[in-house]
Amino acid sequence: MRDVARLAGVSHQTVSRVLNNHPNVRPETRERVLAAMRALNYRRNSAARTLVTRRSRTLGLIAYETTLFGPASTLYGLEQAARAAGYFVSVASVRTLDRESVLDAVGRLCEQSVEGIVAIAPQSSVGTALAQAPAGLAVVGVGGGAEHVPTVCIDNSSGAAMATRHLLDLGHTTVQHIAGPADWPEARDRTDGWREALHAAGAPVPAPRLGDWSARAGYEHGRLLAADPTVTAIFCGNDQIALGALRALHEAGRRVPDEVSVVGFDDVPESGYFLPPLTTVRQDFAELGRRSLDLLIEQLESGVRTNRRVSLTPRFVARTSSGPAPAQRPSRPVRRDPECVPPD
Amino acid sequence: MRDVARLAGVSHQTVSRVLNNHPNVRPETRERVLAAMRALNYRRNSAARTLVTRRSRTLGLIAYETTLFGPASTLYGLEQAARAAGYFVSVASVRTLDRESVLDAVGRLCEQSVEGIVAIAPQSSVGTALAQAPAGLAVVGVGGGAEHVPTVCIDNSSGAAMATRHLLDLGHTTVQHIAGPADWPEARDRTDGWREALHAAGAPVPAPRLGDWSARAGYEHGRLLAADPTVTAIFCGNDQIALGALRALHEAGRRVPDEVSVVGFDDVPESGYFLPPLTTVRQDFAELGRRSLDLLIEQLESGVRTNRRVSLTPRFVARTSSGPAPAQRPSRPVRRDPECVPPD
DNA sequence: TTCGTGAGTGTTAACGTTCTCATGCCGGCC
DNA sequence: GGCCGGCATGAGAACGTTAACACTCACGAA
Numbered sequence: 001m002r003d004v005a006r007l008a009g010v011s012h013q014t015v016s017r018v019l020n021n022h023p024n025v026r027p028e029t030r031e032r033v034l035a036a037m038r039a040l041n042y043r044r045n046s047a048a049r050t051l052v053t054r055r056s057r058t059l060g061l062i063a064y065e066t067t068l069f070g071p072a073s074t075l076y077g078l079e080q081a082a083r084a085a086g087y088f089v090s091v092a093s094v095r096t097l098d099r100e101s102v103l104d105a106v107g108r109l110c111e112q113s114v115e116g117i118v119a120i121a122p123q124s125s126v127g128t129a130l131a132q133a134p135a136g137l138a139v140v141g142v143g144g145g146a147e148h149v150p151t152v153c154i155d156n157s158s159g160a161a162m163a164t165r166h167l168l169d170l171g172h173t174t175v176q177h178i179a180g181p182a183d184w185p186e187a188r189d190r191t192d193g194w195r196e197a198l199h200a201a202g203a204p205v206p207a208p209r210l211g212d213w214s215a216r217a218g219y220e221h222g223r224l225l226a227a228d229p230t231v232t233a234i235f236c237g238n239d240q241i242a243l244g245a246l247r248a249l250h251e252a253g254r255r256v257p258d259e260v261s262v263v264g265f266d267d268v269p270e271s272g273y274f275l276p277p278l279t280t281v282r283q284d285f286a287e288l289g290r291r292s293l294d295l296l297i298e299q300l301e302s303g304v305r306t307n308r309r310v311s312l313t314p315r316f317v318a319r320t321s322s323g324p325a326p327a328q329r330p331s332r333p334v335r336r337d338p339e340c341v342p343p344d
Numbered sequence: 345m346r347d348v349a350r351l352a353g354v355s356h357q358t359v360s361r362v363l364n365n366h367p368n369v370r371p372e373t374r375e376r377v378l379a380a381m382r383a384l385n386y387r388r389n390s391a392a393r394t395l396v397t398r399r400s401r402t403l404g405l406i407a408y409e410t411t412l413f414g415p416a417s418t419l420y421g422l423e424q425a426a427r428a429a430g431y432f433v434s435v436a437s438v439r440t441l442d443r444e445s446v447l448d449a450v451g452r453l454c455e456q457s458v459e460g461i462v463a464i465a466p467q468s469s470v471g472t473a474l475a476q477a478p479a480g481l482a483v484v485g486v487g488g489g490a491e492h493v494p495t496v497c498i499d500n501s502s503g504a505a506m507a508t509r510h511l512l513d514l515g516h517t518t519v520q521h522i523a524g525p526a527d528w529p530e531a532r533d534r535t536d537g538w539r540e541a542l543h544a545a546g547a548p549v550p551a552p553r554l555g556d557w558s559a560r561a562g563y564e565h566g567r568l569l570a571a572d573p574t575v576t577a578i579f580c581g582n583d584q585i586a587l588g589a590l591r592a593l594h595e596a597g598r599r600v601p602d603e604v605s606v607v608g609f610d611d612v613p614e615s616g617y618f619l620p621p622l623t624t625v626r627q628d629f630a631e632l633g634r635r636s637l638d639l640l641i642e643q644l645e646s647g648v649r650t651n652r653r654v655s656l657t658p659r660f661v662a663r664t665s666s667g668p669a670p671a672q673r674p675s676r677p678v679r680r681d682p683e684c685v686p687p688d
Numbered sequence: 689t690t691c692g693t694g695a696g697t698g699t700t701a702a703c704g705t706t707c708t709c710a711t712g713c714c715g716g717c718c
Numbered sequence: 719g720g721c722c723g724g725c726a727t728g729a730g731a732a733c734g735t736t737a738a739c740a741c742t743c744a745c746g747a748a
Contacts, residue, residue, distance in 0.1 A: 001734065011698045016736060024695055041478075046456055047394035048734035051703045056391065058434070058456070063423075072416040079407075079437045088456055090402070090434045093423045112390055112402070112432055134385075215617035244617045273559035273588045275619045345704060355728045360706060368726055392704035396733050 001042070008036035019044055050113065058088045059296065060109030062119035062126075064097055068213075069268045070285045071120050074142055077289025078118060085297060090114060097122075097145075102129035110134060116296045118289075121146040122184050138299040140292045144185030150299070152291045152310045156186050156265075159281040159314035160193030163235050163263045166279070166316060168201045170261065171325035172233035177208040178221045178245060180237035187213075187237055190265060194235055213237065218244025225260075226252035232260055232325050239264035239271045242278055246321070250275070257323030267317055277319035287312060345386070352380035363388055394457065402432045403640065404453030406463035406470075408441055412557075413612045414629045415464050418486055421633025422462060429641060434458060441466075441489075446473035454478060460640045462633075465490040466528050482643040484636045488529030494643065496635045496654045500530050500609075503625040503658035504537030507579050507607045510623070510660060512545045514605065515669035516577035521552040522565045522589060524581035531557075531581055534609060538579055557581065562588025569604075570596035576604055576669050583608035583615045586622055590665065594619070601667030611661055621663035631656060 005012040010029060017025050018033040025033075036042075050056045059082055066072050079089045090112055092105040102125070109117055116138035119126055127147035130139050141151045167175045177194050180187030191208050198205045209224075211217025218241030225231045226249045236242035242264030246256060254260050256276055264271060267282035291310050299306055349356040354377060361369050362377040369377075380386075394400045403426055410416050423433045434456055436449040446469070453461055460482035463470055471491035474483050485495045511519045521538045524531030535552050542549045553568075555561025562585030569575045570593050580586035586608030590600060598604050600620055608615060611626035635654050643650055 012734090013698060013736085014696085017697090020736080024697085026696065029696080043454055045395070045734050047391045047400065048703085049736075050391035051389070051395055051705085051734080052736045054703080063420075067413060067417045067420055069411060069413075072411045075435075076407075076411055076437055079435055080439075083436075083452070088434055088436075088452070090432055091419075091423055092427075092432075093420055095424075108427070108432070110387055215614050219617060240614055240617075243614055247617050247619055247621075250619055270559050270584055270587055270614070273563060273584075273591050275591055275594055277591075356704090357706085357728060358726085361727090364706085368724090370726065373726080389704050392733085393706075394733095395704080395735085396706045398733080 001044070003040055004033065004036045004042050007040065008033045056088075056113045056115055057086060058090055058112060058114045059293075060106075060112070060114035060117040061089055061091050062102065062105045062109070062117060062121075063091050063093045064120045064122065066093065066120075070266060070283065073285030074120060074289040074292075077286030078293055079289070080286075081290040081293040085293065087115075087293075097125050099125055099129045102126055103132065106130070106133050110137065116140070116300055118142060118292045118296060119146065121151075122186055124183070124185060138296050138305065140296045140299075142288055142292050144189055150295050150306050150308050152288055152295060153312070154186075154283045154288065155311045155313050156189035157193035157196070159265065159283075159316075160190040160235065161197040162314075162316040163265065163279075163281050164194045164197035165201070166318065167233040167235065167261055167263060167322060168197065168203060170233075170322060172261065173325070174198060174203045174206060175233045175235050176206055176225055176231055178218055178225075178234060178236045178241050179208045179210050180213050180241070182210055190237055211237075211241065213240055215240045215244035215247075217241055218246075219248050221245065222248025223252065225249075226254050233322075234260065234262050236262065236264050239266045239268045239274075239278060239280055242271070242280070242321070243274055246274055246276075246278075256321055259326055261322035261325075263322050272319060274321065276321045279319045279322040280317050282315045282317050284312060284314075345388070348377065348380045348384055348386050351384065352377045400432075400457045400459055401430060402434055402456060402458045403637075404450075404456070404458035404461040405433055405435050406446065406449045406453070406461060406465075407435050407437045408464045408466065410437065410464075414610060414627065417629030418464060418633040418636075421630030422637055423633070424630075425634040425637040429637065431459075431637075441469050443469055443473045446470055447476065450474070450477050454481065460484070460644055462486060462636045462640060463490065465495075466530055468527070468529055482640055482649065484640045484643075486632055486636050488533055494639050494650050494652050496632055496639060497656070498530075498627045498632065499655045499657050500533035501537035501540070503609065503627075503660070504534040504579065505541040506658075506660040507609065507623075507625050508538045508541035509545070510662065511577040511579065511605055511607060511666060512541065512547060514577075514666060516605065517669070518542060518547045518550060519577045519579050520550055520569055520575055522562055522569075522578060522580045522585050523552045523554050524557050524585070526554055534581055555581075555585065557584055559584045559588035559591075561585055562590075563592050565589065566592025567596065569593075570598050577607075577666075578604065579607050579609075581609060583610045583612045583618075583622060583624055586615070586624070586665070587618055590618060590620075590622075600665055603670055605666035605669075607666050616663060618665065620665045623663045623666040624661050626659045626661050628656060628658075 001012050001015050005015045018030050082089045092108050094101045094105050118140045121141035122143040123145045126145045131148035133139050139149045141149050144153050164175050179191045209221045222245035242262050249260050264278045264280035267280045271278040271280050345356050345359050349359045362374050426433045436452050438445045438449050462484045465485035466487040467489045470489045475492035477483050483493045485493050488497050508519050523535045553565045566589035586606050608622045608624035611624045615622040615624050
């Protein structure tokens, strides 16, 4: 910067003013400074800037399971939004969500003097850990597990209810449920939504089947369900589970959707090409990332830690893995997603 | 830091020594300083540190398509490795890989004074853009597109050859190929491997079919291939394409693997649960991330820009979507992946 | 004229570290 | 007894930026 100032024949302060777009610089001077910067290939030193302004313009992301489509999309949405708002994003992955590793990640991010932290927080342990973050730090949780901090999440319960009602409307007397792991609030909320929809319709409520989020779990439970001839409809905690269930039903010789209907959750990009194309519930993960940034910036600018909870409504996507209950007419016609139905 | 020094009754310099584990501090003094740091909940200011040491301990990642399983896993592997080596990772996503947006991302990362950059670089434009990065900056590309910079990549060609040979060994007279987009070196390399394997076996080489990486592309091409009764084996550029192809074959009533064999590439976590479970080629994406860090650190420590090219050999995974050519015995028995074959 | 105002610029002092050099002390050696 | 060397510590100067304030004009109003 000193060199730039010298070359442009001004003081370093004027260079700084040009750098920060201060109005009180003569256009002619500004141009001279800019030329000098170009000539010297000058880049401002953000460390010095951070030191004196006490603003790093960096946000931290505590990332969990980012190899999955959902968290990966959230990360992407967050980064794009952060960039647009002039922030950088630094990532701290955690292998598990226990208090210790979350606090460790918070510590690492603090050491980088991030101004705020977004945590992908699908387990309740995260909320309590995050609540212990240093006082001055803005924090936002994404997902159901951030109980003591501002949060952005999908309304899992209503999404699950949509899926369940869809199946009931098709004439199924009840709906089985292969759920995600019990320590994930998202899984619990989906199970709740499913249960309430059954209740509301006066349908019997079978015991939900617990697993992890994997296709393997869907396959294992699917084999058991396939063996039960009374089962005609299955709501799966996510699309991977649904994929496993589809395979199990196929191997058991039970046709989907003629004999059994299957509905997933998430709408991963491939689900329109499952066999058959999967009826599911779409989450807008990227929007989740964008909204979490909004919430963070809101806190950053106001300086107070809000306790807002933003909830996004998912969208039901009907494809061909769900159909009328065997030997029964559907009570309502269903509009299918045109994109994944085979042409003509 | 001044407060810590005062509380411990030492100079700021001694605090700094404790912080950096200098040997020449009396254990008793060190303990007193540590106690003071705990009492004041002191965290060192990394901006000041960066300013004076000229080392940010931060690495930049230029991320492309990180919602896909591969890049997302690479990001994860890189972050874990970086943390272990004491580096932070800052992410700059790009929407497209043209020169301009890559250089923009490089600029953003430089502004943060990263010490090195890893770029997920599956298009050749990245290599040329990266070569223009400021001279002092260490750079590593991941994937086939980083031609003028040190690179870590999968040996796509040999992976494709494995898949093709597997099908030829099963007695298929030739193998069709649904390729990824032509401007991706990974797609080109896989096509090359496939072509060479056919050549080597003296098999006819059909025209490869170009698409993007999506299940939709696999479905569209799959419909055409399914209509051709002479087609008995298809090698797909990735697992999503294979998924689409499987659906098309199923809808056309062509049984897999009895009538047509299908092989994918990548081994995404779900591919073992496709219908039928997909024979594919596994890439170790996380290892890709780890290796790229190694290469970066190697440059950082030596101070010279190497031009090494690390190539990782993928692993062939046989499942049930591939089988002997119709009305023919396989020339070699195939060991299946036990995990995804139905028990008993 | 005289004063105030505001635009354009420069001067100086932070910010919180680490680095370099200086100091004092202790033990061992000639 | 004096000198040397190493250990433990401290003082002060960087690092590159921005904030606060001061200064000099030019201009218009009192």
